[in-house]
Amino acid sequence: MDDKADYLGHRKRLRNRFQKGGGDGLQDYELLELLLTYAIPRKDVKPYAKALIKRFGSLTGVLDASQKDLEEVAKIGPISSTLVRLVKEMCAAYLAEKIKGREVLSSPQAVLDFARMKLAGLPHEAFMVIFLDSKNRVLEHKIMQEGTVDRAVIYPRRIVEEALSCHAAGIIFVHNHPSGDAQPSPEDKQLTRSLMEAARTIDLRVLDHLIVGKEGYCSFAESRMLPGA
Template sequence: MAEKPHYVGHRERLRERFQKAGTEGLHDYELLELLLTYAIPRKDVKPVAKDLIKRFGGLSGVLDAGHKELEEAPDLGPASATLIRLVKGLCCCYLAERMQRRDALCSPQAVMDFARLKLAGLPHEAFMVIYLNTKNEVLDHEIIHEGTVDHAVVYPRRVVESALARHASGLILIHNHPSGHPEPSMEDRRLTRAIADAARTVDIRVLDHIVVGKGGHFSFAENQLLSNAT
């Protein structure tokens, strides 16, 4: 009887450790390794997982990577790339559902977690709006622009029209800085003011503008800049 490859027993031990201790019981590369076992059934995937962590700078970098970037990594095919992208997508859906119909001001961490997962890893700028009802509960969210974010391309009128279509009474503006530093630029401040001015004409409030980067986030409300913008 042929002897089983050494990695078969290792996979079983990884699964057992995860079942007993969850993510706390495994290193980041082991979590990725365990995930890859479901897409690469007949190969030792520990070297693949370690290479991905090194290539993308960590587990978050792997999850933020695009499908093409993942496919170009050694020993990683379309099925594995799709599985990794699926995990990121499921995380976004989970956080969006947790945020839905909750008081955004009483649950700021839920909003922040969603915003960072959705935008922080993107290689380009994106501008997202979270729409709130009169109780500050989340009605919906929408990425309204991808590319350079400034007053010339993110039209305040479009933001207000989208809010009115959803019967929203409050807005949280969110965009990312791909460079990683979340400090808002003067253009960010001008754009915030323009949207807040347009929203005020129809009794819609801008409750915050959050800038996310790989190194953290910046909140206009937390830094008392929203009153200056509005």
């Protein structure tokens, strides 16, 4: 009974600290611990939170983990794993909404934050396109292809068709490197050239190709690697 009173009191104190000071006053494992209290009602969840951070390396690693890994490796149930995944998807939706309709050249960090949240933690390669209007404002985004650990097959015609469908005037390519290293490979550079050639057939401007990974990002535009730029 005393143990129950102790962890219930700890939950209340943790919640009060968050309500008074937000997340700045809590360590990463405490943020995760507080989240898990809403999925695991009658247990001390601090050991789970600390084990998750240790297993996946960071709070970001926990959010990037698959639901299967969360359940099998970290031994938390489906309700808890769904809640953790839901937080990740809500963050991505929040960042997507923040860039919708915004002029990307004046808010490049917002675009990068969204790209990293959406793709950086995936265990396989995925290729996304952000479609822009004539004033470089975001119209929509779409994952065009998902592939294996090290490859996603991209068809330029599909991207051109999608751009025409949403009346885009410009595009930004984004893909991830599951290895974590965001430096472009020779294949990435060749793909960029091929996609830019396809875009030119309909006067579609390519503003950037972003590669994101857990260890950082690479911008073709910043690195002056866009062909013809």
